[in-house]
Amino acid sequence: MIMDFIKAIVLGIIEGLTEFLPVSSTGHLILANEFIFFSPKSFDNAFNIIIQLGAILSVVVIYFNELNPFAKSKVEVNIGGNNCASHRASGAVSLKRKWDLRDRKTMRLLAKIIIGVLPAIVLGLLFDDIIDKYLFNKVTVSIALIVYGIIIIIMENKNKNKTFTYNSIDEIPIKIILIIGLFQCLAMVPGTSRSAATIIGAMLLGCSRTTAAEFSFFLAIPTMIGATGLKILKMGFAFSLHQWLIILLGGVVSFVVAYVVIVKFMDYIKKHDFKVFGVYRIILGIVVLGSYFISGLK
Numbered sequence: 001m002i003m004d005f006i007k008a009i010v011l012g013i014i015e016g017l018t019e020f021l022p023v024s025s026t027g028h029l030i031l032a033n034e035f036i037f038f039s040p041k042s043f044d045n046a047f048n049i050i051i052q053l054g055a056i057l058s059v060v061v062i063y064f065n066e067l068n069p070f071a072k073s074k075v076e077v078n079i080g081g082n083n084c085a086s087h088r089a090s091g092a093v094s095l096k097r098k099w100d101l102r103d104r105k106t107m108r109l110l111a112k113i114i115i116g117v118l119p120a121i122v123l124g125l126l127f128d129d130i131i132d133k134y135l136f137n138k139v140t141v142s143i144a145l146i147v148y149g150i151i152i153i154i155m156e157n158k159n160k161n162k163t164f165t166y167n168s169i170d171e172i173p174i175k176i177i178l179i180i181g182l183f184q185c186l187a188m189v190p191g192t193s194r195s196a197a198t199i200i201g202a203m204l205l206g207c208s209r210t211t212a213a214e215f216s217f218f219l220a221i222p223t224m225i226g227a228t229g230l231k232i233l234k235m236g237f238a239f240s241l242h243q244w245l246i247i248l249l250g251g252v253v254s255f256v257v258a259y260v261v262i263v264k265f266m267d268y269i270k271k272h273d274f275k276v277f278g279v280y281r282i283i284l285g286i287v288v289l290g291s292y293f294i295s296g297l298k
Contacts, residue, residue: 004246015257016258017258017261019052030136059220063214
């Protein structure tokens with residue numbers, strides 16, 4: 001029993017470290033499951049998906065003010081803009097008045113997140129079972145790691161000294177948002193990385209590096225909440241108390257680690273490109289693919 005909790009901590013750390021980096025958290029968890037896993041296999045797969053929710057919640061915490069159209073600072077600014085001195089003095093704002101004073105920019109952001117996630121919802125519902133059955137393996141993961149690692153390096157070489165069209169999410173038009181959402185669907189193949197697919201798509205469509213990264217974080221919120229909910233529904237809530245505790249521990253660990261990673265990652269990409277992640281993906285993919293073929297020859 002204690003060993004199960006140790007496994008949950010280790011896998012939670014792996015999830016937190018890799019969820020928002022363009023290296024594929026699912027791919028790393030699949031590789032880790034060769035050595036660290038739970039029984040039965042159905043619970044093992046469910047654990048890998050559900051603990052991602054912990055990492056996603058770190059985005060909500062870090063960007064809560066940006067995602068909340070009713071944040072006190074935003075409402076106060078709008079009240080001030082409407083010269084409602086009496087409201088400012090009393091601090092009393094009715095629910096209807098507060099809705100009228102919602103931040104329009106934030107509402108546009110939320111609308112774009114919803115639009116961007118629509119392709120993943122549709123395709124996820126259609127192909128979830130097929131992907132679980134046929135693509136959750138080391139070969140698929142290693143090939144995806146290598147292919148998208150090469151794409152990241154090529155993209156960054158082409159983007160050197162490039163002037164980007166969109167330097168904030170608010171500037172991105174709806175049609176571009178929808179296309180970015182389609183790029184995110186490429187991550188349904190394990191090893192691709194949802195973050196990598198979204199960032200690559202956004203940058204190819206003219207988004208700056210930081211804008212692409214931030215939008216990939218935001219798209220992750222409804223995407224992973226949906227994926228987690230779908231997995232729980234399919235399992236029929238048929239987890240034991242012990243299994244729920246394992247999931248809870250893994251989720252908490254992934255939350256803490258992901259929180260730190262997001263902060264450091266955003267600081268990093270303000271000064272550096274994504275090439276190092278492309279190189280890492282290629283090396284890891286080659287090592288995994290090589291080990292697979294060597295073990296098959298024995």
